[in-house]
Amino acid sequence: MKTQNERLLNWLESGLSITRLEGWDKLGIIELPARISELKFKGHAIITDRVTVRNRYGEAVSVAKWSLPGEEPF
Numbered sequence: 001m002k003t004q005n006e007r008l009l010n011w012l013e014s015g016l017s018i019t020r021l022e023g024w025d026k027l028g029i030i031e032l033p034a035r036i037s038e039l040k041f042k043g044h045a046i047i048t049d050r051v052t053v054r055n056r057y058g059e060a061v062s063v064a065k066w067s068l069p070g071e072e073p074f
Contacts, residue, residue: 019053
């Protein structure tokens, strides 16, 4: 069985970006920012972009979206 960090790194290495909500939905990782920090500490060059999305009430909110260099961040 893969660890959360392994699942996350595989996701990013496949060319996909990810938000906190996607981390929970797609990878089963509740504390995605913590896993991102751990991977960065291990030397992975993960990029953080801010994107604006609409919440369930239609309000514009800013969230982090992570990707690897050279990958499309959106």
